[in-house]
Amino acid sequence: MTNEAQRTQRISVAVLLTCLALSLICVVYPFYVIRPFRAQGARELPIALVVLRFRTAATLISGAAALAALVLYWRTQPGKWRRVFVTAGAAFVCVLAALARVNIYELMFHPDDRPSFAAASQTKLDKDEKVIAIKNGAVARAYPIRNISYHHVINDVLDKVGIVATY
């Protein structure tokens, strides 16, 4: 093997490991910080949100770089098991790029984006059920808390005004 080939292999592995580390941080760090029943620190939360903001692009670039490194490695490394090992690493970077597009909270909690309403007189709620009530001009609406505490977010329009009911 020539010195040039060895150098290419070293660079390929270094690029792959860097991509792997970057992608892991992009996926794991926000999940670690922004998880339920854990106190979020004043410094770590903004960092986690910045990572969330840019991680889709960062992991896609990492995935592309990892695949490029894999191609270079295959061209210069004839060993079967080393090729398999590096291929697995590049595949893992691609999996992380896919995972970075998923927000676990958005999978778990379902907003009600097409809320439907019925007249109060036709609604079977107990008198002591709690509702969040709003009024805009002559239009009055009530959001039962047992419903909204499940969705947490209701994207709605009231008399042409966009509102979001939260609980």
Added chain:
Amino acid sequence: MWGRDVAGLRLTFHLAGINNQNFLMRDEQTGSYWQQISGKAVSGPLRGSQLPFVHSDELNFGTWQAEEPQGTVLQDAAAYRFGYARKDWDVRMQRAPTVIDFREHGLKARDLMLGIRAFGASRAFLYDQVIREKLVEDRVGAEPVLLVVGGDGQSVRAFRDRIPGVQGVPEFYRASGNQMGALLMDAATGSEWNFQGCAISGKIKGFCLEPVEVLKDYWFDWRNFNPATTVYGRK
């Protein structure tokens, strides 16, 4: 409750994270993250923006229906009905653990509070205490406010305690009966007032007090996002 028309966009929100048990919303249009309790963007292209405030009340359904017989009610989404909470959801949640605690004013993390953020100040009222007292006359910052318990004994509204033409802070009393929805009387004009804060008799009949937003919240959450809050009846 917030408006979602911001910067020329109509934003669509998803619950997308949590900040010490107060959730974060992400908008589809810009990817910005917004804090639920404050309506403020904390990250993303719209960071620093504020959602428009929309006044709302937390009421018993029976009370609301009596006030708004023509109103409409959000219906269950069939696909998710299995997951909906029981009607005593907030009481059951009082047993849930918290990740932060503020041992101040003799309050426990999950004590239910009525929080008011207005007039440049924030003040919290223990919900059970307000229910017991039925009428609270207090100040938020320098401004006098009234907290009034509805005829159902559970719903609470707050109002700015000012009546045009009346010098100083008007004094209110709880009306003895509940005829025609009268809950209060004021000493200055002798008017009767209903739970919507409107005079229903007397010389200023038809005048309505300015509503003040009240947020029913657990102490730990209110205190975390309102660190300068004072507490009614506590030092």
